[in-house]
Amino acid sequence: MNFANAKPSVKQSVVLVAIVVREYDEAIDFYTQKLNFTLIEDTYQPEQDKRWVVVAPPGSGGAKVLLARASNDEQLTRIGNQTGGRVFLFLNTDDFWRDYHEMVAKGIKFIREPKVEPYGTVAVFEDLYGNKWDFLQLNDHHE
Numbered sequence: 358m359n360f361a362n363a364k365p366s367v368k369q370s371v372v373l374v375a376i377v378v379r380e381y382d383e384a385i386d387f388y389t390q391k392l393n394f395t396l397i398e399d400t401y402q403p404e405q406d407k408r409w410v411v412v413a414p415p416g417s418g419g420a421k422v423l424l425a426r427a428s429n430d431e432q433l434t435r436i437g438n439q440t441g442g443r444v445f446l447f448l449n450t451d452d453f454w455r456d457y458h459e460m461v462a463k464g465i466k467f468i469r470e471p472k473v474e475p476y477g478t479v480a481v482f483e484d485l486y487g488n489k490w491d492f493l494q495l496n497d498h499h500e
Contacts, residue, residue, distance in 0.1 A: 372420055373411065373421050374423065375423040376446075377425055379426070381426055383485065384424045385412070388412045391465055395413050407426065410423065410425075412424060437487030440488075442489070449493055450492070454478075457480060468482065475496075476495060477493050477494050477495040479491055480492050
């Protein structure tokens with residue numbers, strides 16, 4: 358596919374990524390207290406007996422995370438393993454070592470220790486359900 362021919366008038370962006378969670382409040386606590394994310398919205402939807410819960414990394418202007426409570430048996434099986442064990446999300450920071458040490462102090466489980474790569478510094482952690490995240494600080498010439 359040739360992306361050079363994309364229509365210049367089209368403007369799209371990914372605004373939300375859903376993570377299937379067991380319970381809203383435990384997920385909110387993890388993301389806001391352990392990862393310092395900001396709670397953007399927590400709205401009850403009575404017609405579906407669900408909550409619309411959105412969190413975002415501090416200072417982020419990019420995609421946000423929708424914490425979506427599993428609502429059936431199939432969704433329950435996906436909690437913590439939405440990508441078959443592969444890294445699922447990528448959290449970039451402006452100061453890797455500051456945030457890494459704070460995350461370790463708060464009990465975040467890192468399953469791959471920090472490593473300097475050509476694109477930046479990276480480590481892999483698990484969220485409260487076992488989803489894998491790359492935690493990284495990209496070099497200036499990477500996005």
